[in-house]
Amino acid sequence: MPETRTYHGQCHCGAVRYTATTDLGSLMDCNCSRCRRLGWVMQSVPAENFELLSGADKLVDYRFNTKAIQHLFCRDCGIESFARGQDREGRELVMINVNALDDAPAVDRATIMHWNGAEA
Template sequence: MSYTGSCHCGGIRFEVDGEVDSGLACNCSMCARRASLLWFVPRDKLRLLTSEDAVSTYLFNKHVIRHRFCAKCGIHAFGEAQGPDGRAMAAINLRTLENFDLDSVPVKHYDGRST
């Protein structure tokens, strides 16, 4: 399945392939404030449709996750990091997918505040 997503202003647009089987809600200081619901895919399944210049990056804590957001409207579209197996992964914010029913997937809760 292929999905299209974007930030609020459209400065970041992307396509991502895969089957959404769940969303992850994390309670770390970053995720709790932005209320992201994350879906993890191999990084090569994510294709940016707009210029990389529109995307800003924020690093915090251990500086291993590149939190990617729109430089204009501030919406967090996705994150990038290495998975436990060393493969490049993307964490897609399900709330940025177009025509996607958030109630269609179970939500797993992760205690990022304690890690």
């Protein structure tokens, strides 16, 4: 089982920076029209394990489909390094883009969960 630790993430230009404490044990990708184009590798993190360090004023919100997920991207470089939403029980969570972490291990996409968002 992966080790729980605090990871550091950022957008491409570095204006948006955050930390997320997680074990990276439930990585997934999605084939919806948006995720497929972005190439996200996702990890769900309880909101209390996420801290936005800088760049709140740079974040732009984009919502589509059910409009339940707050896709937040940097207005300067355009990178979405995390999104905010709720799980099925209504708990606040942050979905981090593992590809935006500074110190994440390499990901083998053949070993992660694949969400069929195209049909959801």
